[in-house]
Amino acid sequence: MASRKKARSEESLVNVAVIAAIREPLTYRVPKPLDVVPGQRVIVPLGNRKAMGVALEPVARIAEGLKPRDILRVVDPEPVLSPELLTLGLWIADYYMAPIGEVFRAMLPLGAETRHTRVVRLTEEGKRRLEEFKSSLLAEVREGEESAFLGYVKTHPTVTLETLRRKFAGSGRKLLTQALDMGWVTIHQVEREGRKTLAVSLAGQPPGASIPTPQRRPSAVAARILEALRAQRTVADHRALLRSTRGSLAHLRKLEQEGLIELAETRTNRSLKRNPEDALSQGEKDSHFAVPKKNGNVMQSPAEAAEIAEPSWELTASQSSALEMLGRQLEANKFSVFLLHGVTGSGKTEIYLRLAERCLDLGRSALLLVPEIALTPMLQAQFTERFGGRVAVLHSGLTEAQRRDEWWRVWRGEAQMVLGTRSAVFSPLENLGLVVVDEEHDGSYKQQETPRYHGRDVAIIRARLAKALVVLGSATPSLESYWNAQQGKYQLLTLNQRVAGRRLAEVEIIDMREEFRETHSKVPVSRQLQEEIELQLATGGQTMILLNRRGYAWFLLCRSCGEAITCIHCSISLTYHRREHRLICHYCGYATKVPTQCPACGSEHLYYIGEGTEKVEDKLRDLFPGAKVERLDRDVASRPGHYLRVLSDFRERKIDILVGTQLIAKGHDFPGVTLVGVVSADMGLRLPDFRAAERTFQLLTQAAGRAGRGDAPGRVLVQTFYPEHYAIRLAADQNYPGFFSKEMGFRRVMHYPPITALVNVIAQDEKLDQAARVAYQLGEFIKRIADPKKVRMLGPNAAPLARIEGRYRIQILLKASSRSILNQVVRYMTEECDRHHIPPRSVLIDVDPVNIM
Numbered sequence: 001m002a003s004r005k006k007a008r009s010e011e012s013l014v015n016v017a018v019i020a021a022i023r024e025p026l027t028y029r030v031p032k033p034l035d036v037v038p039g040q041r042v043i044v045p046l047g048n049r050k051a052m053g054v055a056l057e058p059v060a061r062i063a064e065g066l067k068p069r070d071i072l073r074v075v076d077p078e079p080v081l082s083p084e085l086l087t088l089g090l091w092i093a094d095y096y097m098a099p100i101g102e103v104f105r106a107m108l109p110l111g112a113e114t115r116h117t118r119v120v121r122l123t124e125e126g127k128r129r130l131e132e133f134k135s136s137l138l139a140e141v142r143e144g145e146e147s148a149f150l151g152y153v154k155t156h157p158t159v160t161l162e163t164l165r166r167k168f169a170g171s172g173r174k175l176l177t178q179a180l181d182m183g184w185v186t187i188h189q190v191e192r193e194g195r196k197t198l199a200v201s202l203a204g205q206p207p208g209a210s211i212p213t214p215q216r217r218p219s220a221v222a223a224r225i226l227e228a229l230r231a232q233r234t235v236a237d238h239r240a241l242l243r244s245t246r247g248s249l250a251h252l253r254k255l256e257q258e259g260l261i262e263l264a265e266t267r268t269n270r271s272l273k274r275n276p277e278d279a280l281s282q283g284e285k286d287s288h289f290a291v292p293k294k295n296g297n298v299m300q301s302p303a304e305a306a307e308i309a310e311p312s313w314e315l316t317a318s319q320s321s322a323l324e325m326l327g328r329q330l331e332a333n334k335f336s337v338f339l340l341h342g343v344t345g346s347g348k349t350e351i352y353l354r355l356a357e358r359c360l361d362l363g364r365s366a367l368l369l370v371p372e373i374a375l376t377p378m379l380q381a382q383f384t385e386r387f388g389g390r391v392a393v394l395h396s397g398l399t400e401a402q403r404r405d406e407w408w409r410v411w412r413g414e415a416q417m418v419l420g421t422r423s424a425v426f427s428p429l430e431n432l433g434l435v436v437v438d439e440e441h442d443g444s445y446k447q448q449e450t451p452r453y454h455g456r457d458v459a460i461i462r463a464r465l466a467k468a469l470v471v472l473g474s475a476t477p478s479l480e481s482y483w484n485a486q487q488g489k490y491q492l493l494t495l496n497q498r499v500a501g502r503r504l505a506e507v508e509i510i511d512m513r514e515e516f517r518e519t520h521s522k523v524p525v526s527r528q529l530q531e532e533i534e535l536q537l538a539t540g541g542q543t544m545i546l547l548n549r550r551g552y553a554w555f556l557l558c559r560s561c562g563e564a565i566t567c568i569h570c571s572i573s574l575t576y577h578r579r580e581h582r583l584i585c586h587y588c589g590y591a592t593k594v595p596t597q598c599p600a601c602g603s604e605h606l607y608y609i610g611e612g613t614e615k616v617e618d619k620l621r622d623l624f625p626g627a628k629v630e631r632l633d634r635d636v637a638s639r640p641g642h643y644l645r646v647l648s649d650f651r652e653r654k655i656d657i658l659v660g661t662q663l664i665a666k667g668h669d670f671p672g673v674t675l676v677g678v679v680s681a682d683m684g685l686r687l688p689d690f691r692a693a694e695r696t697f698q699l700l701t702q703a704a705g706r707a708g709r710g711d712a713p714g715r716v717l718v719q720t721f722y723p724e725h726y727a728i729r730l731a732a733d734q735n736y737p738g739f740f741s742k743e744m745g746f747r748r749v750m751h752y753p754p755i756t757a758l759v760n761v762i763a764q765d766e767k768l769d770q771a772a773r774v775a776y777q778l779g780e781f782i783k784r785i786a787d788p789k790k791v792r793m794l795g796p797n798a799a800p801l802a803r804i805e806g807r808y809r810i811q812i813l814l815k816a817s818s819r820s821i822l823n824q825v826v827r828y829m830t831e832e833c834d835r836h837h838i839p840p841r842s843v844l845i846d847v848d849p850v851n852i853m
């Protein structure tokens with residue numbers, strides 16, 4: 001008895017965040033001779049499979065009667081996550097109510113899953129059965145589904161379960177179950193082969209020679225691949241190319257056969273020593289752009305390179321004093337947050353660069369977060385120019401291998417400066433001294449899938465753990481940040497002047513109601529905007545036209561029954577894209593042919609309603625036949641070569657008019673732009689979201705900020721049907737403080753953030769009644785436990801987007817003036833879910849939502 005007790009106390013136990021949708025850590029035993037340190041990845045048994053996890057703190061005791069299972073293997077020789085990052089992960093799981101394993105999965109770009117895959121193989125019995133089918137006298141047996149299924153497995157001896165399901169969609173599950181029951185096939189767990197990387201280049205010609213053109217007209221995908229290669233010549237990793245061109249390996253093989261491209265296997269030099277699990281990573285889904293790289297440097301056009309080489313501006317007085325203030329804070333080595341509110345063109349980037357330089361000189365590391373890096377090649381170029389190999393770039397446009405390489409470079413301390421998007425906040429930087437969040441108001445910092453963290457807010461927590469300085473920069477700060485500054489939580493620094501003595505652009509509002517009364521024309525470009533574009537063309541100025549909808553028409557409407565054609569998976573109308581001649585869902589990507597008849601009533605009276613970027617582009621070409629018109633939106637950005645070329649052509653003034661979505665309003669610096677026209681500026685105002693006015697104000701201010709960045713002054717024309725709306729009026733005056741106080745009044749009356757804390761709970765299911773049942777149950781539970789004076793509940797109601805990707809969504813909005821009370825209520829609610837075996841994926845919890853659609 002005594003000896004058993006002793007053996008027990010010698011047992012070492014450790015909590016593990018298992019990479020799975022499990023809310024809490026699980027406790028495992030560390031068998032001898034294993035030694036586990038917090039932050040190491042481990043392989044553990046989970047149910048009847050193996051899973052990866054991150055080791056957390058040791059556990060002294062476990063509840064009587066529970067028998068912890070043994071850790072199977074330790075993956076990393078040294079911890080991959082520092083104590084600081086472990087603490088950060090635990091904070092995220094707690095604050096955002098996210099399953100802890102999902103948090104660590106998001107933090108590690110290393111491929112958290114084991115790289116096993118399930119392969120289906122034919123048994124002897126299966127082979128015999130296939131022979132019987134094949135020799136049957138009945139054609140329906142010989143050519144039947146079962147025969148085809150077994151035949152496919154026979155000819156594809158390494159086919160995976162997933163491929164088979166895809167291949168035999170519909171009947172696949174039934175066929176597989178039957179084949180397994182009858183013992184015709186077995187499933188084997190095998191190690192996945194290390195994936196090959198192929199370098200892709202245009203065929204055979206020396207650089208500069210003419211490029212072979214295909215004999216026949218290439219398919220749309222093939223054309224995109226060739227176009228991307230013409231811009232880049234060689235792509236080192238075929239997966240980047242396939243992602244950006246939406247192609248497959250088969251397309252590449254076909255082009256190779258046709259002699260148009262060449263494929264070569266490459267052996268990338270990965271840091272395998274420290275990275276034994278060479279598995280797939282979970283990429284971010286926020287954007288799908290790849291920026292081509294050459295020898296680690298960002299591709300630049302000669303004009304861009306020349307511009308970077310220019311000596312930087314002499315600092316304005318407000319730049320200098322801001323920099324001095326921030327520099328002192330940096331040296332003080334303590335946590336503090338500054339909100340740098342600088343008008344567009346006031347030179348915030350230069351402050352970041354100098355501050356980062358000083359931080360590195362002090363022997364500390366620096367992190368700079370930006371919303372969408374692949375879209376701002378200039379910024380990347382500036383940082384690589386200034387910091388060379390000391391800067392690592394982390395964003396979703398990189399291939400998995402590139403991301404991993406960069407991550408390990410940071411981990412080994414080779415790079416002390418990280419420039420990246422949202423998830424770069426988890427970079428394994430040691431001794432962090434400075435965190436900059438540029439365009440801190442941007443909604444893309446909020447992750448829209450579990451864990452639903454806000455990159456800016458996590459950055460602040462991380463800086464607090466590291467005792468680092470935080471700089472939040474924006475020309476249009478979020479209400480949250482400006483409010484925090486007013487409350488004294490952050491310190492406010494203001495840059496009121498543009499660099500080089502430039503003035504802010506003049507903004508004029510055009511009332512489109514009046515325009516329509518006078519012209520009865522449906523042309524989206526008003527007479528005044530046309531005249532001013534004409535003037536720019538005559539005087540050599542460049543024009544940007546912004547509107548917030550890509551595609552050709554907003555939707556296709558049936559005049560007989562009044563129905564718009566909607567997505568089959570989402571409750572949203574499909575957008576017409578004329579170049580592809582398809583209707584596309586902007587939520588789930590579903591695309592379909594344009595019907596000739598209304599699917600609801602069969603009528604042929606279908607009409608296109610509203611104008612998107614494609615249509616305005618066409619219209620401008622009609623109106624100004626002599627001008628060079630180009631378009632930049634997400635559709636264009638999915639072709640990286642083309643995207644970068646449009647950007648550099650516009651910068652080199654080879655384009656007169658650039659039409660685009662908010663992509664063109666973000667951060668770019670085009671000195672030749674003297675006119676910005678905003679078409680349907682008010683579209684966002686009609687959305688049922690409490691941030692609608694804030695977003696409209698931000699968009700218009702940012703758009704106006706693109707004009708007059710060179711020596712000539714800029715002009716901005718804003719077309720709207722709501723000229724008296726305060727978001728539009730105050731954006732036209734570029735009056736941020738005015739907007740802030742007006743909007744805060746609305747938030748106060750309506751009890752919305754930043755006055756209150758907000759959590760959005762969405763029950764979702766493929767079946768509407770199931771989603772409704774769960775939402776009702778949770779609503780009743782909250783009513784029981786929460787004090788209605790302290791926690792306000794709106795709902796359960798159908799979410800504004802009542803169905804997305806085939807799932808119905810019922811929403812409960814919870815507001816409270818005390819965040820700790822609100823979070824406690826939601827925590828009790830998750831425990832209630834666990835008691836009733838409601839899985840985490842059925843209940844989305846969005847803490848501090850930026851989007852309540």
Ligand SMILES: [Zn+2]
Binds near residue numbers: 600
């Ligand atoms: Zn109809």
Ligand SMILES: [Zn+2]
Binds near residue numbers: 567568569585588590
């Ligand atoms: Zn959809």
